[in-house]
Amino acid sequence: MARPPRHAVGAAQRPRSSARLVALLCLVVALAGCTVGPSERPPVAVRGENVPAAPGQPTPTAEPVLPEPEPQRATIPFFECTEDTLVTLVEPVPADRQLQVDCGDLTVPADPDQPSRGAVTLGVIRVGEAGAPADRPPLLVLGDSTREPSTRHAAILAGQVDPALLQHYTLVGIDRRGAGEDILHCAPDDARAALVDADAGATGEADLALLLERARAVVQECNLTLDGGLGSYRTAASAADVELLRAALGVERLSAVGVGDGAAALAMWARSAPRSVGRLVLDGPPHPTQDEPDLTDTRAAAAEAALGAFGVACSARPDCPLGPDPRATVASLLAQLERRPLVTTDGSRLTAGATVTALLSGLGEPRRWPALAAALAAANAGDPVPMLTILAPLTGPRGLFDGMLATSCNDTQRRLAPGEIAEVAQRWTGAYPTFGATLALRLLACAPWPTGREARLTGQAEAAPPILVIGTAADPRGALDGSRRTADSLATARFISWQGAGTGAYPRTSCISGVVDAMLLDGVMPDSGTLCPP
Structure with a gap:
């Protein structure tokens, strides 16, 4: 898909809502090193106008170039399922966007570590602007295993994000194992x-x-x-599914947003296939090594x-x-x-x-x-x-x-x-x-459950582009410090936090949305340690 030329940080001009202008102003202030209170505190993204620049700050160094989102060449046989999908959403799609939904599926090994065990089918969904080019770059959405299936999460997110995001990406959801088409319902x-x-x-x-x-x-x-296949329902298997989905979408590098243990799966994917990573956001990942x-x-x-x-x-x-x-x-x-x-x-x-x-x-x-x-x-x-x-x-x-x-x-374990x-x-x-x-x-x-397979941290994804990690102060699925530890374990990660509540900070607040959208659309990364208010 043809796109306007950009310089190193991708500052192409495009129409933006006033909310996004304010959010990007906040980000510029954060990148300039603006702080509130004692100097040891992290940068704070503030909202407002005419915020003076901090005096005496050095000029920011050149940012690493994030990979440009690639047009997709999907081999998945999608079919339109707009009405059937949107009618199931609790909240109607806002009037400022017209969506098209395509459904398909992806066949993956039942257990990536034991290919002889056969295969399973996972639901896949694409959600984008009605009439958008079929090759619009994909943005994978991978949700938490305790929430709605990721296919549904992608449809919900399409109604919440800034419309500018839908002008440049098609959201793609793939169901986690045990949800959606592969629903696990086996307990008495x-x-x-x-x-x-x-x-x-x-x-x-x-x-x-x-x-x-x-x-x-x-x-x-x-x-x-499950004929002994109970161990295949794990986050590491979802990480392997992501790499298969990337290939099926026909892109060399895949951009993605993960939430909760969906973010943990994407972190594992980044460690195992760092050169497959595009613009990656890990929203509320749990502690990477805690048992x-x-x-x-x-x-x-x-x-x-x-x-x-x-x-x-x-x-x-x-x-x-x-x-x-x-x-x-x-x-x-x-x-x-x-x-x-x-x-x-x-x-x-x-x-x-x-x-x-x-x-x-x-x-x-x-x-x-x-x-x-x-x-x-x-x-x-x-x-x-x-x-x-x-x-x-x-x-x-x-x-x-x-x-x-x-x-x-x-x-x-x-x-x-x-x-x-x-x-x-x-x-x-x-x-x-x-x-x-x-x-x-x-x-x-879990006491009588077979011992889980140890998912060792295999490297720090050194070859991956900069990765954005978000922590939330009051996320019932995990402590903010766990997200920070995930960022610490990835060589290129930048960590920001939100002083709010809920599972997943994006796009709940204009501050977080401004930072994430600036990364996904413009290739602009925030300072590590940036703090967003409630």
Whole structure:
């Protein structure tokens, strides 16, 4: 596709919205070294006009040239599926864009490490401007395993990004293993329910032994269903899928945005195939080497921080249905549900464990916080249906829970014995009162699981172009420090952070959007350490 010529940092002129002009001004200030407070603090991207340049700063050195996005020459047989896809979205597509959606699939080895095990089919989607050239450069979107399938995530993102991005890229989503076309739904219903509904206070020897038996039933049934292929549902396998997708899209270098463990998969891909990397954004990747129970420990702390942000956001509204202290209301509700779950007329039960599961999912998407607050308030008033509706995509028929569990267990090495989990639950109950005990019991779900294959850090992707890594202060899927450690482990990475909440910072805030769009569209990288306000 013909594109205007650019100099080293790609500063081609194009129409921009006023929001993007402000965001790019913020980025220029950050690149100039503007700081707030003592000099040891990181650069802060501020919003406003007529911001003076910091005096006495040296001229920035020449930036490495990011690869130009390449036209795609896809060999995947796509077919149009616009109406069928867009009708399923919770939020309608904004009026400022007309989208076209194409669907296809990609056949990949069932287990990249054991090609003899056969193949699986993963759903692939392309979302772009209606009438756009078919060879418009692809931008891969790879979501977190606890959220909607990546194909759906790409369609949602197309309705949220700056329209300028859609003028230069076609968003491409590929489903993670265990989701979408390759949905993993193998656990016995009663065993899955036992793991979800586990009583956070039941940590005695007999209670844990019974829960362990339920976990064994999940492993046994899923292993039979998958003919021993349980270990293929792991983040490292998704990294291998990305390289196969790049080849199928017909580009030498693939630009991509990954969220959560989708970002972890892209980081693994960058290490294994650094010369295949285009403009790469890793949004909220978890710690690259942490194992259990430390990994869940940091996630419990991050979830408590996200709950705090949720409470502040709700109580700032005059119509907050959770009252002046939302955290106390949630604590009271969980205590009530531990004593007596709510039961619907069809026999469905809302337990404390199920409510925590719904909370962990809902806190990752701030756009849905008002609906989450209303559902919690309804449960507090005795109506469990809204909370069960939030829970259904996770634990209902063809839900995400089995795939989430498989990925989580396969991505870790250490398995904890019931006695160790009881000690962890006691310790975390005090440190993380809302999520600690429940997340400790979830560790028992992996106890009978085959030991995950160790995913060693193979190099630092030294041959890759500059990589942008984003951390979020209150991401319920992982601590900000884990994202920072990912950046530290990649030779060319630049790390920025957002003082907000949710799983994935892009494009939730104009500051982060300005930085990411400047990279993807103009090839401009921020200073490492840039800080975006809430």
